[in-house]
Amino acid sequence: MSTLGVASGGKISTVTFEIKITSGYGQTFNNTARVKGIAIDENDQNVLVSKEVTEAAVAISESPVVPSVIKSVQNLTSHDGKNYVGDTLKYSIVVSNKALNSSIWQDITLL
Numbered sequence: 001m002s003t004l005g006v007a008s009g010g011k012i013s014t015v016t017f018e019i020k021i022t023s024g025y026g027q028t029f030n031n032t033a034r035v036k037g038i039a040i041d042e043n044d045q046n047v048l049v050s051k052e053v054t055e056a057a058v059a060i061s062e063s064p065v066v067p068s069v070i071k072s073v074q075n076l077t078s079h080d081g082k083n084y085v086g087d088t089l090k091y092s093i094v095v096s097n098k099a100l101n102s103s104i105w106q107d108i109t110l111l
Contacts, residue, residue, distance in 0.1 A: 007037075025062045025103075030054050063103035070094045 007013055036050035075081075076088045083089070097105040 021060060024060045026060065028057050028059045030057050063100040065097055065103050065105040066099040067105055068094075068096045068098050 032052060032054040034050065034052045036048060038046045039049045041047050070093070072092045074090045074092070075083055076090050078084065078087055093110065095108055097103055099105075
């Protein structure tokens with residue numbers, strides 16, 4: 001909650017804030033602002049005045065996939081760092097998606 005103080009006729013008060021989108025791809029979010037305050041009417045009586053505005057619908061796009069594939073090989077039987085007929089090689093393939101959490105890379109197949 002932020003206090004904006006007094007808004008005399010013609011005065012403008014502005015509140016800004018930032019958010020980080022952490023989930024919800026493919027969805028639309030609405031932002032609702034609610035303000036309330038006390039106005040003094042013509043009889044010097046306090047009157048509660050409030051206003052609610054729902055605008056600025058934000059569509060969350062699907063994050064693009066950032067594929068990463070790293071392949072390595074290790075000779076499990078060599079003692080001199082060279083590869084010979086009869087050696088056993090171990091290949092490793094690491095697959096990852098370096099995009100945001102909401103990005104989904106699916107049905108990955110090793111061909």
